[in-house]
Amino acid sequence: MAKFPELEALKSELLEQIEGAKNLAALEQVRIAALGKKGKISEQMAKLGTLPAEQRREFGQATNTVKAAVTEALEARKAVLEAAELEARLASERDDITLPVRLGPLAEGRIHPVSQVFDEVIEIFADMGFSVAEGPDIETDDYNFTKLNIPEEHPARQEHDTFYLRETTAADGSNRPRMLLRTHTSPVQIRTMLSQKPPIRIIAPGRVYRCDSDQTHTPMFHQIEGLVIDESTHLGHLKWCLEEFCKAFFEVDEVKMRFRASHFPFTEPSMEVDIDAAAIGKPGHWLEILGSGMVHPNVIRNCGLDPEKYQGFAFGMGLDRIAMLKYGIPDLRDMFAADLRWMKHYGFLPIDVPTLAGGLSS
Numbered sequence: 278m279a280k281f282p283e284l285e286a287l288k289s290e291l292l293e294q295i296e297g298a299k300n301l302a303a304l305e306q307v308r309i310a311a312l313g314k315k316g317k318i319s320e321q322m323a324k325l326g327t328l329p330a331e332q333r334r335e336f337g338q339a340t341n342t343v344k345a346a347v348t349e350a351l352e353a354r355k356a357v358l359e360a361a362e363l364e365a366r367l368a369s370e371r372d373d374i375t376l377p378v379r380l381g382p383l384a385e386g387r388i389h390p391v392s393q394v395f396d397e398v399i400e401i402f403a404d405m406g407f408s409v410a411e412g413p414d415i416e417t418d419d420y421n422f423t424k425l426n427i428p429e430e431h432p433a434r435q436e437h438d439t440f441y442l443r444e445t446t447a448a449d450g451s452n453r454p455r456m457l458l459r460t461h462t463s464p465v466q467i468r469t470m471l472s473q474k475p476p477i478r479i480i481a482p483g484r485v486y487r488c489d490s491d492q493t494h495t496p497m498f499h500q501i502e503g504l505v506i507d508e509s510t511h512l513g514h515l516k517w518c519l520e521e522f523c524k525a526f527f528e529v530d531e532v533k534m535r536f537r538a539s540h541f542p543f544t545e546p547s548m549e550v551d552i553d554a555a556a557i558g559k560p561g562h563w564l565e566i567l568g569s570g571m572v573h574p575n576v577i578r579n580c581g582l583d584p585e586k587y588q589g590f591a592f593g594m595g596l597d598r599i600a601m602l603k604y605g606i607p608d609l610r611d612m613f614a615a616d617l618r619w620m621k622h623y624g625f626l627p628i629d630v631p632t633l634a635g636g637l638s639s
């Protein structure tokens with residue numbers, strides 16, 4: 278090698294540059310300038326052809342030795358620089374996981390109290406083994422009334438202030454059955470009993486409609502229907518179930534409840550349920566929250582089941598009503614006014630999903 282001082286000089290020049298490269302980009306420049314097609318080592322290789330044959334071998338070997346040394350130095354330096362770069366990244370990108378969650382856009386949106394309360398009620402009944410059933414808002418007269426033991430001319434039909442749809446005729450000129458906006462979620466009882474075999478245990482949340490509007494009534498509001506049908510469910514089960522529900526929903530250990538004899542065509546006996554508003558800080562005030570009873574044998578029969586064999590209970594609860602009670606919302610109409618300031622005040626953060634384990638309304 279000593280025979281080729283220019284190769285010796287080139288080697289130390291390149292090794293010095295490699296050592297001096299401050300980062301991976303600079304090192305890459307050095308590599309190209311040394312080993313690239315027009316690099317200094319390639320230049321030396323190109324000289325080979327011009328040398329006399331007896332020198333060629335030796336010069337070639339010497340150049341290859343330089344090339345190997347440079348390649349090795351490049352790799353070693355690259356490893357050092359990569360490690361340093363990773364070190365720097367780890368130091369600068371460290372996250373403080375003890376910081377509070379930054380909500381970003383999630384903090385802007387709100388879950389409407391009605392949606393929140395739907396989720397809460399579903400969570401409670403799902404835990405008791407109920408599943409969720411749904412039915413259409415546009416119903417037949419048969420499912421909304423007749424099969425629920427409310428025949429035509431029954432006074433209950435007047436009480437419901439029903440919105441009827443325009444009558445339509447089929448292609449053959451015959452009248453189609455007149456449709457209506459369901460006045461309660463009870464037709465889902467019918468749909469469920471017609472399509473499922475007992476034991477049945479469902480709740481049916483949804484919109485209902487009545488032609489009524491004042492401070493405590495809106496033409497559309499929400500109900501949750503409950504239905505349990507099997508061979509042995511009795512009134513005691515109904516009371517237990519509703520008591521457990523109220524305690525869980527109002528998130529208290531004790532709720533005073535009053536079961537008042539009442540009348541619905543589709544239950545016998547029927548009871549309306551009031552709760553003592555102590556649960557919401559107004560002791561001594563009874564507030565009606567739902568209608569309930571043992572499913573009438575006629576209803577069971579109308580759905581093709583044998584009332585001698587099957588029995589059970591049903592209830593229907595005003596969802597907006599219990600949402601207002603629980604969250605201290607004074608005016609029902611505000612619930613449907615789409616006022617953003619109201620939503621900011623009464624709404625819920627989307628990340629606070631209600632669960633029994635984590636708290637319904639944390």
Ligand code: PHE
Pocket residue numbers: 460461462463541544568569570591592593594
């Ligand atoms: N459907 C009744 C109403 O809207 C409530 C109810 C449901 C009562 C189920 C008893 C049983 O008023």
